[in-house]
Amino acid sequence: MKDDDKWLYEISAKHKLIDFNFKEVWQYRDLLMLFVKRDIVTVYKQTILGPLWYFIQPLFTSVIFTLVFNNMGNISTGGVPPFLFNLAGITAWNYFKTCLTGTSNTFRANQNIFGKVYFPRVIMPISIIISNLLKFGIQLLILIGFYIYYANKGFDLMPNGNMTLFPVYILMMAMIGLGTGMIISSFTTKYRDLKVLLGFAVQLLMYLSAVPYPIAEAQRKFPPFVADFVVYNPLTQIIEGFRYMILGVGTFTWNGFLYTLLISFVLFFVGLLTFNRTEKSFIDTV
Numbered sequence: 223m224k225d226d227d228k229w230l231y232e233i234s235a236k237h238k239l240i241d242f243n244f245k246e247v248w249q250y251r252d253l254l255m256l257f258v259k260r261d262i263v264t265v266y267k268q269t270i271l272g273p274l275w276y277f278i279q280p281l282f283t284s285v286i287f288t289l290v291f292n293n294m295g296n297i298s299t300g301g302v303p304p305f306l307f308n309l310a311g312i313t314a315w316n317y318f319k320t321c322l323t324g325t326s327n328t329f330r331a332n333q334n335i336f337g338k339v340y341f342p343r344v345i346m347p348i349s350i351i352i353s354n355l356l357k358f359g360i361q362l363l364i365l366i367g368f369y370i371y372y373a374n375k376g377f378d379l380m381p382n383g384n385m386t387l388f389p390v391y392i393l394m395m396a397m398i399g400l401g402t403g404m405i406i407s408s409f410t411t412k413y414r415d416l417k418v419l420l421g422f423a424v425q426l427l428m429y430l431s432a433v434p435y436p437i438a439e440a441q442r443k444f445p446p447f448v449a450d451f452v453v454y455n456p457l458t459q460i461i462e463g464f465r466y467m468i469l470g471v472g473t474f475t476w477n478g479f480l481y482t483l484l485i486s487f488v489l490f491f492v493g494l495l496t497f498n499r500t501e502k503s504f505i506d507t508v
Contacts, residue, residue, distance in 0.1 A: 247342050257349035261324075262356055276360045280316060284309040287434045297435045300471035302379070303372050306365075307469065311433040313365050314464040317358040318395045318457065319424055324350035325403025326420055329411050329500065336501075343501045344494070347404055351396050358392075369468070384467035384474060390483070391464055397486040398456065401493030408500035431457040436465075437473045456482040 247254070284305055291297045292304035299307040325347035329336070332346055373379045410416045430452055432440060440452040452458050459482040466472040 247345060247348070250341050250345055253341055254345050254349055254352075257346060258353045261349060261353035276357050277364060280309060280312045280361050280364060283312050287312070291434045297439055300436065301377075302469050302471050303377060306368055306372050306379075307465065307471070308434060309365055309368060310465045310468055311461050313358070313361045314391070314395065314461050315428060315431065315433045315457075316361060317354060317392070318399045318460070319428070320354045320357060321351050321396060321399025322403045322406075323420065323424065324354065325400055326406040327410065327417065328404070328407040328497075330407075330414075330417075344497060347400055347407070347497075350403075351400050355392075365468075378470075380470050381468055382466070382470055384463065387463070387467060387479070391460055391467075394456075394460055394482055394486040397490040398460075401486075401489035401491070404493035404497040405489075408496045411500060427457070431455055432461050436471070437462055456485040 287308040288304045291308075292299065297304075328343075328347050328350075336343060369379060406416060406420060430448075432452055432455075437453060437458060441449045444452065459478045462472040463474050463479060463482075466474040
């Protein structure tokens with residue numbers, strides 16, 4: 223080969239600290255779409271109900287939350303039907319949760335592929351974020367269906383101008399889930415206990431993210447240090463903002479919105495940095 227010949231690709235263990243090559247990811251877009259299709263098809267493969275679980279899970283959870291928190295716990299929802307209030311929070315939360323849990327096992331779940339074939343590793347967690355949009359879309363249709371039902375029943379439900387921020391809220395949920403998931407995935411290559419801890423942590427985080435109650439109730443009933451954690455939790459700001467723009471109840475401030483947007487970018491940046499550093503040597507420790 224002549225010295226002036228150029229390689230199309232050069233695979234090396236040496237990379238920049240931040241090496242997110244958008245051009246390379248775009249070149250592998252067909253592979254990305256293949257992984258997205260795989261994630262969608264295989265989730266409920268060989269199950270009896272299949273995609274119906276997309277409908278069943280949020281509905282059952284909303285019913286339980288309504289019975290426990292609203293009927294037994296007397297949690298106020300500001301005039302909105304409790305079931306609809308809970309369904310809105312669960313719909314937003316489920317997208318974040320599936321993004322986080324799916325990306326948090328990237329290295330261990332794909333170690334055989336990573337050890338044999340080269341492609342931009344970040345494609346794998348990105349495919350999970352994209353494939354989860356389908357599930358989110360289905361659950362959003364359920365929410366819209368019940369929204370129309372309760373509106374026809376005479377409840378005062380009115381979306382507001384914040385609906386223009388809807389794509390930004392999806393982006394923030396995706397970035398927080400992706401960034402945090404990549405951080406956890408990087409650490410689980412060495413510390414497998416984190417996988418066990420993650421399930422418990424996600425469940426606890428749901429209750430500290432104002433999913434089954436509004437921020438006002440947390441400030442009124444929780445100890446100050448717990449209420450402060452709930453208020454400054456960026457996921458709380460997303461859940462509250464999501465409900466506010468759809469149902470017109472809850473708390474929304476531009477300071478909270480910008481704070482959450484900043485945290486989203488920081489978590490994504492840190493997750494990407496950690497992911498890039500781990501992918502160089504994870505095959506030796508996983």
